[in-house]
Amino acid sequence: MNPDSPDRDPSDSVEVSPPHDVETVFVVWLRCEGEDCTIQKPLFAQWSATTTEAERRADIATWRWENLRCPAGHAILRQGDYQI
Numbered sequence: 102m103n104p105d106s107p108d109r110d111p112s113d114s115v116e117v118s119p120p121h122d123v124e125t126v127f128v129v130w131l132r133c134e135g136e137d138c139t140i141q142k143p144l145f146a147q148w149s150a151t152t153t154e155a156e157r158r159a160d161i162a163t164w165r166w167e168n169l170r171c172p173a174g175h176a177i178l179r180q181g182d183y184q185i
């Protein structure tokens with residue numbers, strides 16, 4: 102795609118498409134430290150449709166929650182009851 106490349110052919114094209122087997126999955130309603138916070142915080146993840154629940158749980162275990170905040174600035178609490 103380098104326009105200065107000697108191999109460049111103006112008739113070439115690149116087509117980018119998302120992986121076709123990815124699905125968007127609702128994971129959990131997030132809770133934050135704001136006891137009166139009413140901001141709804143659904144968490145979705147995208148995985149290949151062929152991943153198992155165990156693989157998804159293993160992936161979730163790698164997620165980092167430390168600096169996650171709701172729009173009001175409250176810290177998001179690490180969740181444990183996933184609906185995957």
Ligand SMILES: [Zn+2]
Pocket residue numbers: 133134135138139140171172173174175
């Ligand atoms: Zn909040």
